[in-house]
Amino acid sequence: MKTFELKVIAMDKVFYKGECELLVFPAVDGEQGVMADHEPMVSAVKAGELRYHLSGAVRSAAVGDGMIEITKNGVVILCDFAEYPEEIDILRAERAKERAEERLKIKESNKEYIHSQAALSRAMARLKVTSKAKRI
């Protein structure tokens, strides 16, 4: 299968830089797939699960909110965080989820509400990839 260059850059590190045959990323309206020769575009990435396929293998990772740029030279994702399942502390993510849910139950300011929603999305993204990894 034809490959393209994928770069996933998180706030604190270059998470992945290499060849990719198929990328599936969390978009605003659900999962979106990218293969070589995809039309150029810039779009939002939502916190969730990212998967990249190469040589019959697939790697899954949790990513935070960000942007994706697709050009004829390849694909760049800039995101808040990117973590492989084995890097994720499940208990920590469960606690972060519970904290965010508790905060969302009380009346918060708009700013606090957005903050809690974002924290919940990050925790859910982490838990999603770890729960899938456990099943494999």
Ligand code: ATP
């Ligand atoms: P928490 O409230 O647990 O800190 P958070 O969503 O606010 O979670 P982030 O701001 O996204 O955390 O990340 C801060 C740092 O902590 C980053 O380096 C991130 O990789 C790390 N981190 C956050 N949650 C986890 C986790 N569950 N497992 C491993 N590392 C984590």
